[in-house]
Amino acid sequence: MLTGQETSTSRVKTLTALRESIAKWEARASGADESSAIPETCPLCVLFNNEQTPEASLCHGCPVFEAGHRWCEDTPYEDYTIARATKVASERRAAAQREVDFLKSLLPQERAR
Numbered sequence: 001m002l003t004g005q006e007t008s009t010s011r012v013k014t015l016t017a018l019r020e021s022i023a024k025w026e027a028r029a030s031g032a033d034e035s036s037a038i039p040e041t042c043p044l045c046v047l048f049n050n051e052q053t054p055e056a057s058l059c060h061g062c063p064v065f066e067a068g069h070r071w072c073e074d075t076p077y078e079d080y081t082i083a084r085a086t087k088v089a090s091e092r093r094a095a096a097q098r099e100v101d102f103l104k105s106l107l108p109q110e111r112a113r
Contacts, residue, residue, distance in 0.1 A: 010061070014047065014061065014063065015107075015108075017043040017046070017047045017048075018044060018103060018107065019107075020043035021043045021044050022100060022103045022104060024041070025097075025100045025103060026096075026100050028092070028093070028096035029093050029096035029097040029100055030093070031089065034084075034092070037081060044063070044064060045062075047061075048060065048062035048065070049062070058070075059071065063106040064103075064106070067106060075099065075102055076095050076096075076099040076101075076102055079091075082095075
């Protein structure tokens with residue numbers, strides 16, 4: 001969830017990372033990308049949960065964290081991880097689509113509706 005507290009530059013970086021994350025999840029939902037969802041490949045995690053981030057600040061500023069989900073807990077991300085482990089493609093794609101929908105709900109224009 002993007003708030004009004006970010007600087008203009010950080011807000012642009014956050015919005016860019018959120019849109020890139022949505023694109024990755026859309027590729028997973030379509031079946032074009034069947035990779036695992038790990039922090040090293042998540043644009044939001046790369047920005048907010050990286051080696052330079054102090055332990056106490058991990059995830060702070062991430063729209064998913066700001067919506068109340070540190071480490072993406074209790075989001076469709078967890079369903080995707082489980083479905084990927086069970087190798088059921090239809091469940092994996094459905095969970096990926098739920099993650100797309102969740103991430104889109106964090107976009108400023110989606111929240112305003």
